[in-house]
Amino acid sequence: MALVLGIETSCDDTAAAVIDENFHVHSSVVESSIEQHQAFGGVVPELAGRAHVTTIAPVVRRALLDAGLDPTSPALTGVAVTSGPGLIGSLLVGLSSAKALALAWDLPYVGVNHLEGHLFAPLLEARDLEWPLMTLLVSGGHSLIVFQRGPGQHVVLGETIDDAAGEAYDKVARWLGLGYPGGPEIDRLAGEGSSKALKLPVSMIGDEYDFSFSGLKTAVVRATQANHEVALADVAASFQAALTEQLVRKLRSSLEHYEVKGVALAGGVAANSALRAGVTRLATEFGLVTHLPTMAMCTDNAAMIAAAGMYHLERGEASGLDLSARPNWHLTDVS
Amino acid sequence: MNVVAIETATPACAMALRTSDGTERSLVVADERHHTEALTPGLHGLLVEARLSAQEIDRVVIDRGPGLFTGLRVGLATAVGLALGANAELVGVTSLEVLAHGAHRAGVRGVLLCGVDARRGEIFVQSFNLDEGVEILDEPSVALPRAVVDGWSRNPTPVTFTGDGVARYDAAFREVPAGLFFEQLVPSPLEALRLGVTRPAQSQVRALYLRDADAVANFSTRERRS
Numbered sequence: 001m002a003l004v005l006g007i008e009t010s011c012d013d014t015a016a017a018v019i020d021e022n023f024h025v026h027s028s029v030v031e032s033s034i035e036q037h038q039a040f041g042g043v044v045p046e047l048a049g050r051a052h053v054t055t056i057a058p059v060v061r062r063a064l065l066d067a068g069l070d071p072t073s074p075a076l077t078g079v080a081v082t083s084g085p086g087l088i089g090s091l092l093v094g095l096s097s098a099k100a101l102a103l104a105w106d107l108p109y110v111g112v113n114h115l116e117g118h119l120f121a122p123l124l125e126a127r128d129l130e131w132p133l134m135t136l137l138v139s140g141g142h143s144l145i146v147f148q149r150g151p152g153q154h155v156v157l158g159e160t161i162d163d164a165a166g167e168a169y170d171k172v173a174r175w176l177g178l179g180y181p182g183g184p185e186i187d188r189l190a191g192e193g194s195s196k197a198l199k200l201p202v203s204m205i206g207d208e209y210d211f212s213f214s215g216l217k218t219a220v221v222r223a224t225q226a227n228h229e230v231a232l233a234d235v236a237a238s239f240q241a242a243l244t245e246q247l248v249r250k251l252r253s254s255l256e257h258y259e260v261k262g263v264a265l266a267g268g269v270a271a272n273s274a275l276r277a278g279v280t281r282l283a284t285e286f287g288l289v290t291h292l293p294t295m296a297m298c299t300d301n302a303a304m305i306a307a308a309g310m311y312h313l314e315r316g317e318a319s320g321l322d323l324s325a326r327p328n329w330h331l332t333d334v335s
Numbered sequence: 336m337n338v339v340a341i342e343t344a345t346p347a348c349a350m351a352l353r354t355s356d357g358t359e360r361s362l363v364v365a366d367e368r369h370h371t372e373a374l375t376p377g378l379h380g381l382l383v384e385a386r387l388s389a390q391e392i393d394r395v396v397i398d399r400g401p402g403l404f405t406g407l408r409v410g411l412a413t414a415v416g417l418a419l420g421a422n423a424e425l426v427g428v429t430s431l432e433v434l435a436h437g438a439h440r441a442g443v444r445g446v447l448l449c450g451v452d453a454r455r456g457e458i459f460v461q462s463f464n465l466d467e468g469v470e471i472l473d474e475p476s477v478a479l480p481r482a483v484v485d486g487w488s489r490n491p492t493p494v495t496f497t498g499d500g501v502a503r504y505d506a507a508f509r510e511v512p513a514g515l516f517f518e519q520l521v522p523s524p525l526e527a528l529r530l531g532v533t534r535p536a537q538s539q540v541r542a543l544y545l546r547d548a549d550a551v552a553n554f555s556t557r558e559r560r561s
C-alpha cells in the first residue's frame with residue numbers, strides 16, 4: 001500500500017496527514033495559531049512562523065501515530081509538503097521539516113502547490129468523481145475558477161483582479177466591528193437579515209471569468225455611511241448576497257462555455273452557507289453533480305496536500321533537497 | 336555517538352558531523368539567505384562522506400539564536416524533523432556562546448563581547464570572561480551598536496569584540512580605546528557541536544528571538560489564509 005505523509009504550513013495552520021493511494025485519509029491533524037492573530041485582525045506572518053516551529057514536530061508525530069505508524073521508521077512511500085504559495089516564513093518551516101524527514105527516512109518527497117492541494121480535496125471525499133470538473137476555489141488569499149480535465153490537469157479560467165473573496169469578508173467584518181476571521185460571523189448574521197436592505201453592485205468587470213471584490217467593500221462602506229440606521233444583520237445579508245451573486249454568475253458563465261460533469265467548491269469560503277446554496281442551485285440547473293467539501297476539507301489541511309503529492313510522486317516527480325519555497329507560486333505554473 | 340550540528344543564525348548556512356569514531360567534518364555555505372536550499376543537501380553530503388545513514392544520527396545540536404529569524408526557523412525546523420525522523424536527541428546552544436567558545440579555542444582571553452547582527456540597526460550582544468574557560472557575564476540582549484560602543488568606551492577594562500554584528504559596525508567599535516578584535520563572522524558549527532555534546536538532551540528547543548513577534552510584524556491583511 002502506498003502511504004504518503006502530507007505537511008502543510010503555508011499560513012497559520014500547522015497540519016499533517018497520512019493518506020493512501022485510494023485517497024483514504026488515515027489521519028489528519030490541524031493545529032491553528034489563529035487565536036494569536038485575532039487581536040491584529042489578520043495573520044501576523046512572524047507570529048505564524050514562530051508558532052509553526054513549535055508545533056510542526058508534535059503535529060507530524062501525532063499524524064503518524066494516529067495512522068498507526070512508527071515515527072522512527074514509518075511504512076511510508078513518500079512525503080508531500082506545501083512549498084508555495086503562502087507566507088514565506090511559514091512555508092519554510094514545513095519545507096525544512098519535510099526535507100529533514102525525507103532525509104531521515106530515506107524517502108522521496110515532493111513540493112506541492114497549495115492551490116493544487118485544494119483542487120485534490122474533493123477526491124478525498126467523493127469516490128464517484130467524474131471528470132471534467134469545474135471548481136470554484138475561494139479562500140482568504142485566492143479566488144479562482146478552474147477547469148479540470150482530470151486530477152492534476154487544470155486550467156485556470158479566471159481569478160480575482162484585486163481582493164480575494166475571503167479577504168473581502170475580513171475587510172467588511174472589520175469595517176462592521178466584527179471579529180477576525182470575518183466569514184463565519186457575517187454568514188451567521190446574514191441569516192438574520194434581509195439581503196435587499198442595501199443596494200450593492202454586483203461587479204462584473206474584468207475578463208469573462210475574473211473577479212473583483214474591492215469595489216463591493218467600498219460600496220458597503222459608502223452605503224453604511226449614508227444610512228446609519230441599517231441593521232448589522234441587513235448589511236451582512238446584503239454584502240453576502242452581492243458577493244455570492246458575483247461568484248455564481250461567473251461560475252455560470254464558465255459552465256455555459258465548458259462541458260463538465262460536476263461542479264466543486266474548494267477553499268475556506270466554500271464553508272459559506274449562501275455560496276453552498278447558490279452553487280448547488282446552479283449545478284442542479286445545469287444537471288450537474290455538486291461536490292461540496294466538508295468543513296474540514298474546505299479549510300487548510302494536509303490530507304489534500306498529501307493527495308496532490310501522491311499524484312506527483314506516482315509520476316516520479318520527486319523534488320530535490322535543494323528545493324526553495326515559492327511564496328508567489330501561481331497555479332498556472334504547476335506542471 | 337553520531338552527532339550533527341546545525342548553525343543558521345547568520346547569513347551563512349553551516350553544519351557539522353561527528354561520528355562515533357571521533358572524526359569531525361563541517362561545511363559552511365556562505366550564500367546569503369539560502370538556508371533552505373543549502374542545509375539538507377549539505378547534511379546529506381556530510382552523511383554520505385562519512386558513510387553514515389541519517390537513521391544513525393544519535394543527537395542533533397541546533398543553534399537556537401539569537402540571529403536571523405528566517406535562518407533560525409529553517410535550522411530549527413530541520414533539526415526537529417531530523418530528531419523526530421531519526422529518533423535522535425535534541426540539544427540547543429546559543430549563537431553568542433558558540434562565538435565565545437570559538438574565540439576561547441583560538442586563544443582569546445579576558446573579557447569578550449560577542450555581537451550578532453540583528454538587522455534594523457541593532458545587534459544581539461552578550462559578554463563573557465574567557466580567563467578560565469567560558470564564563471557568562473550577562474544575559475543575551477538586543478542593543479544599539481552606539482550604546483554598546485559608548486558603554487565600553489567609558490570602561491577601562493580591555494575587551495575583545497567578535498561576531499558579524501561587530502564587523503557590521505566595525506568603524507564604531509574601533510572607537511573603543513581598550514578594544515581588541517577577533518574576526519569571527521560565522522559561529523563555528525564544530526564549536527556548536529562540541530558544546531552540544533556536553534549537555535543533557537532537551538525535550539524541546541525554543542528559538543531565542545529576543546525581539547517580540549509583533550515588533551517585527553507587518554499587519555498586512557493581504558496575507559492569505561485557508
Ligand SMILES: [Zn+2]
Nearest residue numbers: 139300560561
Ligand atoms: Zn488554502
